[in-house]
Amino acid sequence: MKYLFLLIFMIPIHKVESDRWGANGHRIVAKICYDNLTEQAKKQVDELLGDHYLEQVSNWPDFIKSEKPWGFASPWHYMTISADQTLEQTIEESAKDPKINNVFEGIEAMLAILRDDPEATQSFQAIVDKNKAKLLNGSIKASALAFLIHFIGDIHQPMHVGKNRDLGGNKIEVLYFSERENLHGIWDTDMIEREKLSFTEFSAFVEKHVHSYKAEWENDPIHEWVQESIELREEIYNTLYDNTDRTTGLPSFSYNYQHDFLPKIEKRLGAAGYRAAALLNEIYK
Ligand SMILES: [Zn+2]
Ligand SMILES: [Zn+2]
Numbered sequence: 488m489k490y491l492f493l494l495i496f497m498i499p500i501h502k503v504e505s506d507r508w509g510a511n512g513h514r515i516v517a518k519i520c521y522d523n524l525t526e527q528a529k530k531q532v533d534e535l536l537g538d539h540y541l542e543q544v545s546n547w548p549d550f551i552k553s554e555k556p557w558g559f560a561s562p563w564h565y566m567t568i569s570a571d572q573t574l575e576q577t578i579e580e581s582a583k584d585p586k587i588n589n590v591f592e593g594i595e596a597m598l599a600i601l602r603d604d605p606e607a608t609q610s611f612q613a614i615v616d617k618n619k620a621k622l623l624n625g626s627i628k629a630s631a632l633a634f635l636i637h638f639i640g641d642i643h644q645p646m647h648v649g650k651n652r653d654l655g656g657n658k659i660e661v662l663y664f665s666e667r668e669n670l671h672g673i674w675d676t677d678m679i680e681r682e683k684l685s686f687t688e689f690s691a692f693v694e695k696h697v698h699s700y701k702a703e704w705e706n707d708p709i710h711e712w713v714q715e716s717i718e719l720r721e722e723i724y725n726t727l728y729d730n731t732d733r734t735t736g737l738p739s740f741s742y743n744y745q746h747d748f749l750p751k752i753e754k755r756l757g758a759a760g761y762r763a764a765a766l767l768n769e770i771y772k
Contacts, residue, residue: 508644509676510546512756514686516640517545519694519760520767523701528764528771535629542686544633545640547623556620563593563638565647565655566713574713585610590642594709597635601628601770636763642712643759645720646674656723662732662739670723673740678752681745690760696750697757704758705765712762719751 508516521541524532532541548564551557566589568577581588587596599607612627614620623630641647649655649671656670663673664681682689726747732739 508640509679510549511686511689512644512675512679513545513549513637513640514542515679515690515693515756516643516759516763517542517636518686518690519757520636520639520763522690522694523761523764523768525768525772528767531771532632532767535624535626535632537624537629539624541632541636544623544629545636547630547633548637551620554620556618559614559618559620560634562589563587563634564590564641565649566590566642567649567651567655568717569651574710574717578710586614590638590647591709591713593634593638594642597631597638598766598770600631601635601767635766639712639759639763639766640756642709643716643755644674645716645723645755646671648713648716648720650720659727660737661727662735662737664741665739667737670727670738674723674752678745678749682749690756693753693757693760696753700754700757701761704761707762712758715758716755719755722751723748 518541521529521532536544548560552561566577568574572580578591581592587593596607596611600611608627611631615622615627615630623633646656653659654671656674657672659670661668661670661673663677668677679689684692726744727738730739730741730743731737
């Protein structure tokens with residue numbers, strides 16, 4: 488634990504702040520989700536969120552990261568699978584510990600709360616009370632919904648299913664269109680922002696391109712989502728040095744990289760949105 492804190496303080500601030508799908512990444516997932524909800528589910532979501540849109544609250548879990556009382560929720564945004572363990576072993580191991588240890592368990596816990604599971608609701612309420620954390624709309628369920636839509640986005644971001652040796656790519660410096668960035672950050676934010684689209688435009692493009700996968704994606708269990716992220720992550724590592732800058736020795740990404748990976752980012756965002764909608768439609772049927 489002590490070691491972990493040390494590591495966190497060693498990362499320059501801007502790199503910690505980039506530790507998320509950018510605001511638009513989460514909004515795109517939320518927009519695709521909302522557009523694919525049944526009328527019944529839309530009504531329930533609107534009721535829970537009051538004066539907010541799902542697209543807005545999808546970023547709430549990142550905004551509260553800077554609030555001390557919510558510090559306990561920081562590990563809920565990602566998961567680490569160490570090199571000597573399979574995904575199944577990691578899931579089994581962390582299930583032995585009753586608290587929420589990673590994004591996989593975060594999704595399961597938030598789903599359980601939205602499904603009225605008393606045990607999940609009580610243990611979330613207890614940790615919120617203990618830390619005096621302020622809930623979204625003062626509501627456990629509204630908060631669980633915001634966390635759920637956010638975490639489903641995070642788990643589809645391949646660098647959020649990271650390797651601990653480089654903190655999910657946060658410690659890997661790269662050149663992105665000649666700017667020094669870190670690998671995690673360009674996958675969270677820069678590659679999406681580069682397209683210069685609003686989140687509504689971006690989500691429309693994504694749906695146009697990937698809607699044919701919808702039925703197939705909807706039926707996949709959560710561990711399949713993680714498995715897909717791991718596969719894409721491995722592709723990211725395998726192509727890291729395909730184009731290396733001669734002066735700095737850093738991996739250098741520009742048009743080719745954007746061209747190769749943008750369709751894959753679109754698939755991750757689309758899968759996240761459709762899967763979130765399928766789960767909410769099931770809960771609110
Ligand atoms: Zn991130
Ligand atoms: Zn996050």
